[in-house]
Amino acid sequence: MEIEPFGVEIWMNEWENHCAFNLAETCVESITIDELLRLAGRNTDDLSDLLPMKMTYGAIEGSTRLRSAIAALYSDQTVENITVTHGTIAANMLIHKTLVGRGDRVVSIVPTYQQHYAIPSSIGADVHKLVLEEANAFLPDMDDLRRLVVPGTKLITLTNPNNPTGALIERAMLEEIAKIARSVGAYVLCDEVYRGTNQTGSGMTEAMADIYEKGISTAGMSKAYSLAGLRLGWIVAPPEVTAQVLVHRDYDTISVGMINDHFASIALEAKDKLLARSQRITRGNLALLEAWIETEPRVSWIKPHSGTTAMLKLDVPVTARAFCVGLLEETGVMLTPGDVFDMEGYVRIGYANNPEILKAGLEKMSGYLADQYA
Numbered sequence: 001m002e003i004e005p006f007g008v009e010i011w012m013n014e015w016e017n018h019c020a021f022n023l024a025e026t027c028v029e030s031i032t033i034d035e036l037l038r039l040a041g042r043n044t045d046d047l048s049d050l051l052p053m054k055m056t057y058g059a060i061e062g063s064t065r066l067r068s069a070i071a072a073l074y075s076d077q078t079v080e081n082i083t084v085t086h087g088t089i090a091a092n093m094l095i096h097k098t099l100v101g102r103g104d105r106v107v108s109i110v111p112t113y114q115q116h117y118a119i120p121s122s123i124g125a126d127v128h129k130l131v132l133e134e135a136n137a138f139l140p141d142m143d144d145l146r147r148l149v150v151p152g153t154k155l156i157t158l159t160n161p162n163n164p165t166g167a168l169i170e171r172a173m174l175e176e177i178a179k180i181a182r183s184v185g186a187y188v189l190c191d192e193v194y195r196g197t198n199q200t201g202s203g204m205t206e207a208m209a210d211i212y213e214k215g216i217s218t219a220g221m222s223k224a225y226s227l228a229g230l231r232l233g234w235i236v237a238p239p240e241v242t243a244q245v246l247v248h249r250d251y252d253t254i255s256v257g258m259i260n261d262h263f264a265s266i267a268l269e270a271k272d273k274l275l276a277r278s279q280r281i282t283r284g285n286l287a288l289l290e291a292w293i294e295t296e297p298r299v300s301w302i303k304p305h306s307g308t309t310a311m312l313k314l315d316v317p318v319t320a321r322a323f324c325v326g327l328l329e330e331t332g333v334m335l336t337p338g339d340v341f342d343m344e345g346y347v348r349i350g351y352a353n354n355p356e357i358l359k360a361g362l363e364k365m366s367g368y369l370a371d372q373y374a
Contacts, residue, residue: 003122006114007340020332021361026163026308028197028278028352031226036263039277040270050259058258061246062234066261069268070234073195074217075210081236083245084256088193088220088233093119094252095189095216095235096155098244100125104154109140111164111311111341113191116157125154134313137302138167142176153186160205161194164341164348165311166304168198171206178212187214187241193233194307196224196275197352199286203279205306209236216241221264223308224278225271230260278352282308285351285358292362298369308352311338313345316373320347326372331364 016022037043061067062084070084071077085091092115100106102124108117109130121127128148132138140158149156156177160169169177174190181188190208198205208215220233235245267274286304293299298315312335316323321337324347328334338346351358 001122004114004118006118008114008336011336011340015328015334019328019334021357021364022334022353023349023351023358023361024334024336025350025353027223027228027350028226028281028308029354030228031277033263036227036267036274039273040266042266046266050262053258053262055258057255058261060255062256063261063265066265066268067234069265069271070236073219073268073271074207074236077209077236080239081209081242083235083237083242083249084261085220085233085235085249086253086256087222087228087231088191088218089115090253091218091220091233091235092116092189092191094245094248095218095237095241096120096123098241098248099155099187099189101154105150105152107145107148107153107156107186109145109156109158111162111343112157112159113163114340116159116189116191120155120157132162132165132167134302138162138165138311139169139173140177142173142180145177145180149180149184149186151184153181153184155187155189156181157189157191159191159193160208161192161197161304161306163191163194163307164309164336164343165302166307166309167302168205168305168307171211174206174208174211178208178215181212181214185214187216188212189216189218192217192219194223195219196271197278197282197308198306199283199304203275207236214238221267225267225274226278227264227267230264230267232256232260232264281355282352285353285355286310288355288358289349289351289362292366296366296369298373309348309350311341311343311346312349314347316369320344323347327365327368331368333361333364333368 067082096119106120209217217236222228336348
């Protein structure tokens with residue numbers, strides 16, 4: 001199988017361990033196991049639960065305890081619809097491998113996580129991209145989607161909240177996407193790894209799996225739940241898709257680790273407390289970022305409504321990558337260049353890290369902009 005290099009992951013791998021101020025990070029500030037236990041109303045005595053745990057493969061599909069906690073995140077799902085995976089990245093991979101064959105028509109709403117067009121392309125699918133535009137606040141144009149979703153379309157794929165722009169598709173538009181998909185019998189894969197970080201209300205976005213009978217939702221513990229180190233995600237899918245996924249999953253997963261399953265269960269059973277923490281961070285930090293942008297004449301944006309990232313449009317006489325490398329080398333501040341999302345002229349900033357890191361990094365960026373581009 002030939003597949004194009006994964007731009008954002010290559011960038012992160014090259015630089016994230018060599019920066020002082022990581023404003024490329026996309027997870028809400030990660031927590032320790034001790035912090036998890038305290039948020040869940042437990043203490044280190046609960047670690048004794050691990051001592052008699054026999055290190056077998058455990059439940060192949062994920063424990064009933066964990067899948068019940070995941071099902072509770074949705075309005076119309078049962079344990080049988082949930083499959084546990086090695087992170088959301090494996091959940092997405094499994095869906096593409098399961099549903100997409102050579103020649104199948106796939107419509108991918110971009111910019112997005114690169115999996116959602118690179119994997120089907122590597123399989124030999126007929127991939128068509130619907131490009132989000134700043135003029136439309138990075139929301140998909142439904143007329144464009146109708147033109148692309150023709151009879152025979154197998155899959156529509158998107159991220160909601162959107163990575164990298166932070167745009168949020170509300171229920172009415174999700175229902176319209178489902179209607180378009182239903183007209184041709186297509187599945188819809190919605191990568192919802194940032195679900196729970198909306199800037200208003202409960203913070204929760206409606207899930208595609210709850211809206212559409214052929215809707216598939218993927219998510220995981222990394223972004224909104226601050227537990228990327230568990231490497232645990234899931235698929236919520238119709239029964240016929242779940243059955244096919246399990247066939248593919250036997251070849252590359254078998255099961256997730258029992259310890260990972262255990263701590264993810266604890267976290268999701270205390271989801272309200274974890275999400276409240278995440279929302280405090282994302283809402284407070286976005287206000288800090290907005291105030292900073294108002295002082296920077298060379299930076300503009302479409303303010304995100306959800307997620308942990310925003311795309312900043314730069315008015316500078318160099319490429320976004322050259323800007324990011326120069327900023328890193330001079331100040332230690334790490335952003336992600338827009339070219340990895342086919343968005344030259346933009347950089348992605350992750351604003352959900354520790355507020356002090358965000359403040360310090362933005363101050364360094366201001367100095368760099370003033371020194372280099374006054």
